[in-house]
Amino acid sequence: MDQYSDKFVPYVLTFGPNVEYLHLGHDFGQKLHVLHVEDEENAEFGRILNYNNQLAFGGPKDMGMPMWVMLDCGILPTAMIGYMLHSDDVDDDTWEFLELEDDYEGWVPISEYCAALSVEPGCVSGFSLHSHIAGQGLATRTKALALAVLGAKTQVGVTQFNNPAIRVHARFGPMQIQIHRPAIHTHPQDSFVYRLTLPPVETLVDIARGGNIFGVEERPHGVKWSFDPSSEQDHLRLATHLSRGGKAWIVSPGWRGTNEGCEIDVILG
Ligand SMILES: CC(C)(COP(=O)(O)OP(=O)(O)OC[C@H]1O[C@@H](n2cnc3c(N)ncnc32)[C@H](O)[C@@H]1OP(=O)(O)O)[C@@H](O)C(=O)NCCC(=O)NCCS
Known part of the structure; x- marks a missing residue:
């Protein structure tokens, strides 16, 4: 699994008008891909992401996010942010676990964090952190990436x-x-x-890049x-x-x- 971490590619799934308010200019070490929800070519990515969320949170009868909540609360007013792998880089076990179609080609989301914006300026309400590749600091990097992109304090x-x-x-x-x-x-x-x-944005960016996954000692x-x-x-x-x-x-x-x-x-x- 160690070969994976340099293949993690950061993504932001959001609504086009949000882009100018997101902090997309940081150097996250890899090109940050901005996926627009209104672009139909991202529909399959969104479906896989929702399935992965359901897997992580016990399905629709537990805390899995219904698709409409994902759009209304997770994407339109904010963004779903995480890391993805190209389908060529996904190993067989992960492919099977995520129940990907045999002929799927393209980006595969492997982690996600979502945060609603609070009425308190600079504050976000985080929900649905998940990661499907354990033991590589992926959830930690994902949360840091999302908080940096949202400019959260x-x-x-x-x-x-x-x-x-x-x-x-x-x-x-x-x-x-x-x-x-x-x-x-x-x-x-x-x-x-x-x-x-939260720590300063430089620290968040460093964590997102995988440079300091042990965070703050305070x-x-x-x-x-x-x-x-x-x-x-x-x-x-x-x-x-x-x-x-x-x-x-x-x-x-x-x-x-x-x-x-x-x-x-x-x-x-
Ligand atoms: C919990 C979860 C987000 C961790 O993802 P991850 O990518 O493995 O997390 P990281 O590698 O960034 O860090 C995980 C830390 O927690 C520990 N950890 C993660 N899962 C663990 C488990 N099942 N048992 C014990 N420790 C665990 C890791 O060892 C690591 O700590 P360490 O480096 O000090 O040893 C992931 O397992 C997941 O998606 N769970 C289901 C959804 C969920 O419950 N989300 C949290 C909502 S608040």
Whole structure:
């Protein structure tokens, strides 16, 4: 798989009128391809991207993105951003996993991040980070690429306590927990809302190029705590701390798998 990383090509799938507002001029190391949703020749790419999203998020009955949501929320007001491979460079296992047509020729999306623009200037609400090539820093590079292209300064997002993607998010800075177990969510008991103050754009571009996938080292002051999301006592401690006006951040590396489940690196302030 190592031969792949220099073949990852960055893409932005968006609506033509958005192009002038996106930050497309950074040097991402490879030519950035801008794909217009109104251009019918990108229809198959969009279909594969949606299928890949469904694969990553448990299909339409779980958190897979319906096609209309992808257009209305993911593309028209913002952009879906990630890396793709040329079909000639996709190995047989990945080809089969993504259920590509035997005779397909062209670009194959292999990762994606999508962020809605917030009413707060400079803030984006990130959703649907996925990567189908593990162990090469692809999700980390994808998130950095998207945040740089969107010109984001801060980011809010939702993830699940048991999701190793926390390791990716925590590379962008301390994740301040803003809502513990949001009542309005598909998986309320397992989820949390976080906020990141993002590193400067030069750092994001460097991460996107694959130069520094370990991100920022910053640590807020406070009490270190290894949070076990399978423990209701730990949830009570976190909820009580937040309800009394305390702060809590998940800090890098952020998440570790254990025999019983996982542990999360938290600082309480
Ligand atoms: C989670 C996901 C985005 C990771 O993609 P990736 O390209 O492998 O991520 P990266 O290589 O950038 O970094 C992943 C980090 O998490 C770790 N990681 C990823 N998947 C893991 C797993 N299943 N178990 C343990 N660690 C895992 C990697 O080891 C790496 O950390 P390290 O370099 O410190 O060892 C990908 O597996 C995915 O698409 N999952 C399904 C969709 C999803 O849940 N998205 C997150 C929404 S918040």
